Amino acid sequence: MIDDIRLEGSTPLQQQLYEQLSQRILRQRYLPGSRLPSSRQMAGDLGVSRNTVNAVYDQLKAEGFLQSRAGKGVFVHEDIATAVKPAGPGLERPIRTAAGLPPLPVPTHTNIRTAEDANLPFQPGLPDLDAFPIRSWNRILHHQESRRALRGYDSIQGYLPLRRAIADYLRTSRGVRCEEHQVIITNGAQQALSLIADVFLQAGDRVLCENPGYRGARYALGRHGNPLVPVPLRNQVLDVGALEGLGPAKLLSCTPTHQYPMGGVLDLAQRMALVQWAQRNGCWIIEDDYDSEFHFYHKPFAAIQGMFDNAPVLYVGSFSKTLMPALRTGYLVVPEPVIKPILNAKRVSGGETPLLAQATIAEFIDSGQFGRHLRRMRQLYQDKWKEFQQKVTVELDGLVHPVAESAGMHLVLEGTFDDLALSQWLETCGFGSTPLSAHFIGKQVQTGLVMGFASASEQQMDDCLAALKTRLLAT
Ligand SMILES: Cc1ncc(COP(=O)(O)O)c(C=O)c1O
Structure with a gap:
């Protein structure tokens, strides 16, 4: 019966024997009710100690694979037959999918990059990693690492000193109108976009997207199956004039300060027209301000978010370009009534953002090194x-x-x-x-x-x- 058992390699013998016996029982190579050799015989045949075999038999008995019959020996459990081939409504036919797995999710057709592909030179969005001031960063990181306060839980919304630093930075450098309680730290801009989809979209709501546009936004905003409506570009920026003809929409996703990927910048008049269109049509604008720090010859246009009181804007930012993508830290700035719904959505999708990274970024900003x-x-x-x-x-x-x-x-x-x-x-x-x-x-x-x-x-x-x-x- 045990001729095909081989114990070799560095894995402990007890573990190997357990795995091989349990697999043979599950696959019904050893049939329910069949008798196994005595532990003495098996130990002799396999060249292992009797203690090893007894320990494995005990484990398999405890798990219901084997049963002892007084004076007769050790048998494969009779009930294994129904455990392996369950009967009952809906269980008559075993489900046959890839490698015997339960039904798989509907396949999506987006390619997921490997780590190697994602970090090749010329990969869009990848900063110059060698130019990062790693020594100063590490000094701050080591200092933060030792703080007991960073070892526990924190608020879902994000580390307060970081939210404060971001709010200061956005007010002064991007003209964003915000207080720290409107800032929500996210796992990259990507999570910010996904949270917006979770909170704002009901079945059938339409989402306007720049065309061409950022694929990360399309993936997030289309994740519940909502129709994505392309908005054409004009002179490499969102064609604001085309919006009137596109029908109602719940959200409009755009990159007004550096259109992704074509690079155009929406001018002041177009920005005003966009906000007015959104206000008239009850549409929320997602302003993805992903790399506005890098305008080379003049200060970038101030963010749309700060142009009017109560502009219907959900402002998205990220440290992926300004610091490094590996931090996976981004942020959302939202009007007061939107804060709670976003926090509820964030609580169920990942919860808090790792504290150590947040605290390190906060100190990096506050010490002037970010600037x-x-x-x-x-x-x-x-x-x-x-x-x-x-x-x-x-x-x-x-x-x-x-x-x-x-x-x-x-x-x-x-x-x-x-x-x-x-x-x-x-x-x-x-x-x-x-x-x-x-x-x-x-x-x-x-x-x-x-x-x-x-x-x-x-x-x-x-x-x-x-x-x-x-x-x-x-x-
Ligand atoms: C248009 C745009 N938005 C946002 C991001 C930042 O995404 P994340 O913060 O998830 O890395 C990128 C990065 O490539 C981008 O190109």
């Missing part, structure tokens, strides 16, 4: 932006058209090529990018590559553009 870091990064990204743009113009002349607002961390290289295939090929060369066509809803698409220059060195720019040139000339 210094932003000034350094703005200069660095401006230099990289100029350099990459120049190199593209020289190297890929006539092959691509760079779309380059003087801001942010990425460029779009428009061109008439199969952008998905080109982006996949670039990845095999060790360079990140996203195909422009993937940022569109529906069929009307432009093609090109979205390329993040912030994470690339000069050498990587040269190598990547040389590779692209060869490929584009060959196809």
